[in-house]
Amino acid sequence: MNCPKDWPEPITRVQSLSDTGINTIPERYVKPPSARPSLGPTTTSDDYNIPLIDLKGIYNDNSREKILGHVSDACRDWGFFQVVNHGVRPELMDRAREVWRRFFHEPMEVKQAYANSPTTYDGYGSRLGVEKGAILDWSDYYFLHYLPCNLRDYNKWPALPIELREVITEYSAQVVRLGGLLLKIMSINLGLKDDHLQNAFGGEDNIGACLRVNFYPKCPQPDLTLGLSPHSDPGGMTLLLPDQHVPGLQIRRPDGWITVKPAPHAFIVNIGDQIQIFDDDIYGPTMRMCLMNSNHIFN
Template sequence: MNSSCLQSWPEPVVCVQSLAESGISKIPGRYVKPPSQRPDGGTVKKMRNIPVVDMEKVESGAAVKEMAEACREWGFFQIINHGISGEMIECVKESWKEFFNQPLDLKNQYANTPATYEGYGSRLGIEKGAILDWSDYFFLNFLPLSLRNPTKWPAFPSSFKKVIEEYGDEVVKVCAKLMKGLSMGLGLEEEYLLNAFGGEKGIGGSMRANMYPKCPQPDLTLGLSSHSDPGGITILLADHNVPGLQVLKGNDWITVDPIPNALIVNIGDQIQVLSNGIYKSVKHRVMVNPNKERVSLAFFYNPKGDLIIEPSKELLTKERPSLFPPMTFDEYRLYIRKKGICGTSKHQQ
C-alpha cells in the first residue's frame, strides 16, 4: 500500500463534539456498535484499581518484581512518584481542554488526513462505512526531532507549545526508567529493551489528546473501540474525575479508577513481541458519559520504525519457541492504518 491512497478520508469527517453540543437525544447510526461490542456486551465489573507501582522503588530495584507481575497478569499499571509535578499535569490537561473548547473553524485549521494522522480529527482507519467512535482527537509527532513540526501544533492557548514540549520531555525520561525496569523483570540486561528500540536516539514518540464528549446514549457506543496498542509503551494521563478506561482481564471488563496525578502505563504489541508473550499487550476500550465530557492524553513510546522487532533470543527455549514473526514497526503500523484502531495484536505464528 502506498501513501497516495491515504491522502483523504473516505467520507466527510464529522466533529463529535459539535454533534454532542447540538442537543441531539439519539446518536447517529454510524456510532451505534453491534450488541456484542457495546459497554454492556460482556461482563463489566465495578471500578477497581489496576496494580500501582512506585517509581522511586523501581529505580532502586525494589519494585521490579511488582512491575513485571503487573505486565504478566494485567498489561497495565499505574505509576506514582514518577517525577512529573502535579502542577505540570494540571497545566497539560487545561491546555488541551482549552484547545478542544475553541470554535470548530479554528480547530479545523489543524484538520488531519490519514497520510500522517497529525492534527485534529475524529476518525481512525480508512475503511469506508466503518462504525465510528464517539470521540475527537489531536495527534502530534514528538520524536524523533526530525518529525516534530511545531507549526502543526495548536497556536492556542499561547503557552501550548512550551507546556507540551516540557511534558513530553519528562514523559520520555519516565519511559527510559520503565524500560530498564521492564528489562530487569525479564532477567535481561537493563538496557536490553531500549537498545532493541534503537537506543535513545532511535526512539519514536507521539501524543494523542482525546476528547470524549457527553453522549445521550452511552450504552450504545464507545469513545474508543476495543484494541491493543501497536507500539512499545503507552503513558496515559487520564481524567480522574470522569473514569472511562476499561481493561480486559480474562473475560471481564475492569473499569480503571485513576489515582490523581498518577500515570497509567500499558504494554504495547512491540514489548509483547520482544518478551515473547511474557508481558501482555492487553485489549482496552473507553466508555463515554451522558453528563460529563472527558479529556485524556496518551503518549506513545515506540521503537525506531525500520528495526526488526522479534522475541529476545535469551527468552527462547525448546518449551517456549518464538511466538511471533519478525516485523518492523513501520510494517506493523501500515497494517494498523489499514485496519484502524480495531486492528488486533501481532498475529502469533
C-alpha cells in the same frame, strides 16, 4: 501500499454533533449489539483495580528490588499498572490536561486549521482508518509526533492557547524520560541489559514517541457507542494521563471488563504489542476500551 491523502467521507466533528443537543446519535456511531458497552460481564468491585506502584526509591538500593518486583508482577499478570512518584511534576500534568481541554473548546475554525489526513495522522482528527462506511467511535482527538526529532513538526502544534506549545514541550520531555526509566526496569526484569528495550526501539536518537489527546464529548446514548473501541496498543508502551473526574477506561480480565480507577497524579502504563514480540509473550498486551458517559471525558 499507498496512503490516501484524504478521508473516504466528509469528516464530522463529534464535539459539533454533541453541541447541537441531539437526543439520538447518528447510525454511523451505533455499535453492533455484540460490541455495545452495556453487554458482557463487568467487574465493579471497589477494591478491584490495576496495580498501583510507587516509584519513589527506585534509585535506592534498599527499595529498588521491591519496586522491580512490583513492576514485573504487574507486567506479567495485568499488562497494565499505575505509577506515582514518577518524576513528572504534578502541576505540569495538570497544566497539560488544562491546555488541551482549552484547545478543544476553541472555536471550530481554530481547530479546523489543524485538521489531519490519513497521510500522517498529525493534527486534529475524528476518525481512524479509511474504510468507507465504518462504524466510528464517539471521540475527537489530536495526534502529534514528538520523537524522532525529524518527524516533529511544530507547525502542527496548536498556537492556541498560547502556552500550549511551551507546556507540551516540557511535559513531553518529562514523559519520555519516565518511559526510558520504565523500559530500563522492564529490561532488567527480563534478565537483559538495562538499555536492551530502548535500543530495540531505536536507541536514544531514533526511538519513537507520539502524543495523542482524546476528547470524548457528551453522548446522549452512551449505551450504544464507545469512545474507543476494544484494542491492544500497537506500540511498545503507552503512558496515559487520565481524566481524574470521569473514569471511562476499561480493561479486559479473564472474569470480564473492569473500570480503572485512576489514582491522583498517576500515569496509567499499558504494555503494547511490540514489547510482547521482543519478550516472547512474557509481558502480554491487554485489551482496553473507553466507555461513553453523559459527561465530557478527556485524556
